[in-house]
Amino acid sequence: MEKVFVTGGVGYLASFLIKHLLERGYIVHATLRDLSNASKVGLLKGLAHAKTRLKLFEADIYNPSDFAAAIRGCAFVFHLATPLHHYDNNPQYKDTTEAAVAGVKIIAESCIKSKTVKKLIYTASVMAASPLIGDASGYKDVVDETCWTPLDLPYKMYFDYIHSKTLAEKEVLSYNGLGIEVVSLACGLVGGETIQSFVSDSMALLISQALSDGILYKGLRSLEDLDSKVPIAHVQDVIDAHIFAMENSNMNGRFLVASDFLKSVEIAYLIKKQYPYITILPKLVEDTKRETKWGSTKLEQLGFHYKFGAAQIIYDSIACAKRLGVI
Template sequence: MAQLAFQPAYEAEKALQPAKVCVTGVTGFVAGSVVARLLELGHTVHGTCRDPSRTDTVAHLQSLPGAAERLKLFKADLLAEGSFDEAVSGCAFVIHTASPYIMNVPAAEVQAKLLDPAVKGTENILSAASKSPSVKRVVLTSSCAAIYGDPHEFGKDHVYTEADWNPTASKQVLPYYYSKKLAEERAWEMAKAQSQWKLVAINPAVILGPPLSKRTDSESINLINTFLKGKAYPACPHMGFGTVDVRDVAAAHTLAMSHPKAEGRYITVAKSMWFQEMARAIKAAFPDSKFRPPITTAPKWLLAVIGPAVGLSRDLINYAVGKCPQFNNSKIQAELGFKFHSPEAAIKDQVDAMLALGIAKPF
């Protein structure tokens, strides 16, 4: 398969003897690529999901090379205490990717749908790690949402580093961002309260690249489909985000798991892009298509009117329009020898994969 051909195994990954690795939330967009890479590296994977018997959500994992011999699925619930104990037992490593990724949540449901699963899920998985003496390292899928909220909150020229923590988000403002901040903070609290296992956090921004499954509830899939369906034509929001290939994110997790010197947080962002640049990348990759990239950007007042109807939350309109955060990604490169790939190539591969899987229509 193309996983390691795209992002070859690092020396630290090659040097690590095959081990048992628990990956939570294996049906998710990021976790699929993490599982594929772990299997290709020769590890045995204990994957958790809400319902392993649902073949429509796990078939793509079970068909991966090595899965028949080295992938075992476990039923687990983020909110159920002890739910992860069996899956984690006997594992040397835990990669915790499971957490709700929902940008638009009604205010009355934020606690139940975002904050509780993110924080209590983290508590439950780390408690399971502490119960299993075999666990020596935990890699947490955090987010740049834990690092910033308003791109200009520290000044318009601020470049974000791993030292930054989101000061803007709250239960009422950018609640998804807040859920990621609270979950990572809780993880560091629990890590510092024990000495058995070491914690490393991976902090990506907008993740692009080829999905492995036909699931369409991923925000990354929704973003590209928004462009492909013409919802950003003739005008798109004037806002930008950090971007990174999902295969790079998977490699960052497995390298952070394998590298003896990995520690702390790692911003995992290849570069920042404006929405309009993402759309132009689609056209550049498919020049003979009928796809029309936006020719201008929509004014903020118009976005306030139509934004919610196209999935753009009022918080993003209030805090992100006209802004594009910048990130310093040197730590992961300097400490782990990590190499980033082009987000434009990730976009092309994502569209190709979405078309092949039937979750995007020819354009």
């Protein structure tokens, strides 16, 4: 019956995490930007055990001091919220990077001041773990936890997000051992299922070829160009990794979370193999011929096991999109 805190409560991963934490018997504090939003509040209040073990707080990453009350009395903190777009009417920060870094700083310091928080688990992104060589002229042979995305990349799409996630992850890791333990989980592109009423941005990118969406496919290819291939993971494995990080007292530091590392052309192949009636436009299938290897095994060395492989991730993602009427 320990108390845990989850930021960004109605997000794709956060809502799924809250569901599983409640099912495992935890008391959950969660934040939303607007408690007057009935549909978002209803999503969380409708979860099993929410009436007795879920408490919601109003907070905004652009006002990180809002989070202190939600952290108070908690043993573990999951920080998933991150700004995707900069609010120009907020003079406090000049861009999303400043807001994201300030957010992790305030939350980490609030965890330390609370005297109750044992561990802070931060949801990072593989976009911060690019194997690109510094001048972007090529890739390292292997992707692992030692890889950090260069901050002077020539990419435009999602650059602000990449920059903010890289600097925010480095900032949160700097607090490891300073009164709390910190775990950073740099997650791949996540798909499989959702408790939301719409397909998440992550899942939409993953199945963009099946959606025949050229703009989303451009995003998938941007990620592929950043990481050499596309790291992917099932949402259930990602949630299990978060709970594993909390419950494993020997775990701290940085971990990459992805069960598979595929070229976008291989994703297209899996879509066609499992759903032969889905038409994929030829212009949405490009083979980069890259052979970078996935070298991250830190999570598995601690005893974590991925339950879902690439074929199941793609199958479940398409099935989810069909259920929600996107395909």
